[in-house]
Amino acid sequence: MLGLIGIAVIFVMVFGGYMAAGGKMEIIFEALPFELSMIAGAAIGAFLISNNMHVVKHTIKDLGKVFKGAKWRTEDYQDLLCLLFTLIRVARNSPVELEAHIEAPETSSIIGKYPKIQADADAMALICDTLRAASMNYNDPNQVEEVLEKRMEALLSNAQHSSHALQTMADGLPALGIVAAVLGVIKTMASIDQPPAVLGKMIGGALVGTFLGVFLAYGLVGPFSARVKAVIDEDQNFYQLIREVLIANLYGHAPNLCIEVGRQNVPGGLRPSYNTLEEALKSTKAAA
Template sequence: MLVLIGSLVVLSCVMGGYLLSHGQLLALWQPNELMIIGGGAVGAFLSANSSKIVKGALSNIAALFKGPKYRKQDYVDLLALLYDIFGFIRKQGLMSLEAHIEDPQASSIFNAYPRLLKEHELIEFITDCLRLMVGGNMNPHELEQLLEVELESHQHEAEAPALAVVKTADALPGFGIVAAVLGIVTTMSQLGGDTSQIGEHIAGALVGTFLGILLCYGFVGPLGAAMENRVHEDGKAFECVKVALLASLRGYNPKVSVEFARKTLSPHTRPNFQDFEEHLKGARAGASA
């Protein structure tokens, strides 16, 4: 929603300042310039990226208007899920977890958190890590290195659509110059004719440069930055899982392992300790009933 508000502020202030300086809005309406700049940028975007990145960019742009992917309650559920897994390991042993990680959809542990179960990438990351712990006999240092590589690969793939949009934004001033140069070419062909038309063509050429810069720094560039920030914020859930699993593997009890993981979350989305305690008390009360 802030993306939309920010875009409206940019448009209102730029157009408002132009009108206050006695500018004419109709002089900025240059559909040919828009076609050159917008069409050129879209074509370059399609040429430079795979279909997966193009679809990912469209999906990520739509997601910006839906708010954050993980909210505070989702992190409470994630911490509680990790706590339940570690508690199960302490009571039943690590090998007993194999049936749960092979089919999370049928697992009583994972099914207690239906919202998280829909996040297939996150659940797959959790189960893959647990599978390594069950069958790999790895020490914490070895697992940490492997998880770092896994997270880096995941982050790189998730950032690709945002970076593609940022690169397209960087190209917009160049397409604005292309539109301006073509406008000058048209102007030169009108020399010796009606001077009023020559003035219109020059104005149109200047508008091309203006639109390229405005679209870059006022709309498309901030859009790509917002997509990139969202990717970093969503990645906190994976970092949280990594820290919790490593703490558990090092021998910390479930509550301490989960507390380590809680500290990795951003302050504005991090559930406080009381939120988590109340969630656990509610879960115990429900189980005893």
């Protein structure tokens, strides 16, 4: 919703200010289809040349993040802490029972209580692989922690491909706007024998290209890239939470302490309160 409001503000203030200053929209509307087709078409073509199909699909999908925001909410962080608490208790009490849950998470009765987490392949891989490593009796938790750190870096790097692709497009749009403007000037020079009123209109149409390139770069595509990156960074906290809790478990801390370590690492605006989480954990114990 905030993204739509931001776009509306941009258009109202830019074009509203232009018209309030006495500018006429007619020249923009006449040139817009041609200039936009050149600039947007070239930008999309360059985007396709510089990225593989995986990044293209990823970027199209991630555009929704501009309007939807982060995937994980406060209740999801609470559910994750409850799930990890249950799995850690099972691992401590019955490693054999845990194996059935981490080897087939899609059929696990414990994980199945949290379908949104269960449906996230990255979260499931982190949880199951780390618990599997713990069951193999690693003597050095630092070794698992180092592996997890590298995995988190790779996960973040892969998630940010779409943001980088959008920013590259934003960086190129002003230059593409100049290309469209130069073509407009070439067209104008070919009609140099026309009266000044006609030439002025043609030059104005050419300058629309420069305007569109800068406007699209700094008014839309650049902010889209920044927003996608911000959402990805925010969602990354969910996976960092998994890392913090399971590393604490590897060091042999009590399950409740492991969960509190995780709760403290949840971003402030999404962190469940101590009392709320405590009640949820009690309910989880009672249902076990």
